[in-house]
Amino acid sequence: MxxxxxxxxxxxxxxxxxxxxxxxxxxxxxxxxxxxxxxxxxxxxxxxxxxxxxxxxxxxxxxxxxxxxxxxxxxxxxxxxxxxxxxxxxxxxxxxxxxxxxxxxxxxxxxxxxxxxxxxxxxxxxxxxxxxxxxxxxxxxxxxxxxxxxxxxxxxxxxxxxxxxxxxxxxxxxxxxxxxxxxxxxxxxxxxxxxxRRHGIAAEARAELKEAYKTIYRSERNLSQAIAALREQVKTPEGRALLAFLEGPSERGILK
The missing domain is CATH 2.160.10.10 (Hexapeptide repeat proteins)
Incomplete structure (x- = not known):
C-alpha cells in the first residue's frame, strides 16, 4: 500500500x-x-x-x-x-x-x-x-x-x-x-x-543489587576494590550481569 x-x-x-x-x-x-x-x-x-x-x-x-x-x-x-x-x-x-x-x-x-x-x-x-x-x-x-x-x-x-x-x-x-x-x-x-518491579525482577535479585549498589557507591572502596568484593558477593543472574558490565571494556569509565 x-x-x-x-x-x-x-x-x-x-x-x-x-x-x-x-x-x-x-x-x-x-x-x-x-x-x-x-x-x-x-x-x-x-x-x-x-x-x-x-x-x-x-x-x-x-x-x-x-x-x-x-x-x-x-x-x-x-x-x-x-x-x-x-x-x-x-x-x-x-x-x-x-x-x-x-x-x-x-x-x-x-x-x-x-x-x-x-x-x-x-x-x-x-x-x-x-x-x-x-x-x-x-x-x-x-x-x-x-x-x-x-x-x-x-x-x-x-x-x-x-x-x-x-x-x-x-x-x-x-x-x-x-x-x-x-x-x-x-x-x-x-x-x-x-x-x-515492572519487568518482574525477583525480590532476591533486587536485594542483592541494592547491596551491590552500596558496595560501589556507599562504601570507601574504589572501583577496583568494589569489583573484587562483588565477585564474592553476587549470586543472581542480575548481580552477575552488573559485575560483567563493570568488568567490561569502557571508553569513558564508570560513573562513580
Missing part, C-alpha cells in the same frame, strides 16, 4: 503488507519487512532495514549519512531498525561511520519525538527514549533501559540494562545496569526500583 505521492525506488525491497504514506521517500537499498508503516513525510535512505510491524511517524529521517567529520563518501555502512519498534515525529537515526559499520535499534523499543541517534550507536530491545533525548556517536543502550527527556549521552558511553537516566541529565561516563541516575553533575541514586 504505497500512497501515490510517495517516492519509492524500484530497487527497494518492500513486503506486500507494508504501508508507505503520503510524501514518504524510500531509497534504493532500503528493506522494509511485513506490517511496517511509514505514516507520512518519512525519509528512509542508505542501506537501511526496518523490521516487521515497526511504525514510523511523520518527519522522521532514517539512514542519512553520519554527521561525523571522519565519515567518507564512499564507505558502505548500515542502519538497522528492529521489529515492533515505534519511532515518533522528527526522530533522526544516522547510519554508521566507517566501512561495514552499523547503527542499530532493537525490537519493541519506543523513541519519542525529536530523539537523535548518531552514527554507530547500538540500542537494545524494549528501550524507551523520551522526547529530545540525544545520543552521540558510538553510544550503547542495553535492553529495557530508559533515557529521560532532553538527556544527553556523550559519545562512547554505555548505559546498562534496566538503567534509567533522568531528564535533562548530561551523561559522560558509563551508567551501570539497574541503577537510577539523575542530575548535573549526574549521580547514582540507587536502583531503578520501579523499572525492576
Amino acid at each position: 504505497i500512497h501515490p505521492t510517495a517516492i519509492v525506488h524500484p530497487n527497494a525491497t518492500i513486503a506486500k503488507s507494508v504501508e508507505v504514506g503520503p510524501y514518504c521517500i524510500v531509497g534504493e537499498h532500503v528493506t522494509i519487512d511485513s506490517g511496517a508503516k511509514l505514516l507520512a513525510h518519512v525519509v528512509v535512505n542508505g542501506r537501511t532495514s526496518i523490521g516487521a510491524d515497526t511504525v514510523i511517524y511523520p518527519f522522521t529521517s532514517i539512514g542519512a549519512p553520519s554527521q561525523d567529520r571522519k565519515a567518507a563518501d564512499d564507505e558502505v555502512s548500515y542502519t538497522k531498525i528492529g521489529a515492533r519498534t515505534t519511532i515518533r515525529e522528527y526522530v533522526s537515526i544516522h547510519r554508521g561511520t566507517g566501512d561495514q559499520t552499523v547503527t542499530a535499534v532493537g525490537d519493541d523499543s519506543l523513541l519519542l519525538a525529536y530523539v537523535h541517534v548518531a552514527h554507530n550507536c547500538r540500542i537494545g530491545n524494549h528501550v524507551t527514549m523520551s522526547n529530545l533525548a540525544q545520543l552521540a556517536g558510538g553510544v550503547v543502550v542495553e535492553d529495557y533501559a530508559g533515557i529521560g527527556g532532553m538527556a544527553g549521552i556523550h559519545q562512547g558511553v554505555r548505559v546498562g540494562r534496566h538503567a534509567f537516566v533522568g531528564g535533562y541529565t548530561k551523561i559522560g561516563q558509563d551508567v551501570p545496569p539497574f541503577l537510577l541516575v539523575d542530575g548535573n553533575p549526574p549521580q547514582a541514586y540507587g536502583l531503578n526500583t520501579v523499572g525492576l
Whole structure:
C-alpha cells in the first residue's frame, strides 16, 4: 500500500503488507519487512532495514549519512531498525561511520519525538527514549533501559540494562545496569526500583543489587576494590550481569 505521492525506488525491497504514506521517500537499498508503516513525510535512505510491524511517524529521517567529520563518501555502512519498534515525529537515526559499520535499534523499543541517534550507536530491545533525548556517536543502550527527556549521552558511553537516566541529565561516563541516575553533575541514586518491579525482577535479585549498589557507591572502596568484593558477593543472574558490565571494556569509565 504505497500512497501515490510517495517516492519509492524500484530497487527497494518492500513486503506486500507494508504501508508507505503520503510524501514518504524510500531509497534504493532500503528493506522494509511485513506490517511496517511509514505514516507520512518519512525519509528512509542508505542501506537501511526496518523490521516487521515497526511504525514510523511523520518527519522522521532514517539512514542519512553520519554527521561525523571522519565519515567518507564512499564507505558502505548500515542502519538497522528492529521489529515492533515505534519511532515518533522528527526522530533522526544516522547510519554508521566507517566501512561495514552499523547503527542499530532493537525490537519493541519506543523513541519519542525529536530523539537523535548518531552514527554507530547500538540500542537494545524494549528501550524507551523520551522526547529530545540525544545520543552521540558510538553510544550503547542495553535492553529495557530508559533515557529521560532532553538527556544527553556523550559519545562512547554505555548505559546498562534496566538503567534509567533522568531528564535533562548530561551523561559522560558509563551508567551501570539497574541503577537510577539523575542530575548535573549526574549521580547514582540507587536502583531503578520501579523499572525492576515492572519487568518482574525477583525480590532476591533486587536485594542483592541494592547491596551491590552500596558496595560501589556507599562504601570507601574504589572501583577496583568494589569489583573484587562483588565477585564474592553476587549470586543472581542480575548481580552477575552488573559485575560483567563493570568488568567490561569502557571508553569513558564508570560513573562513580
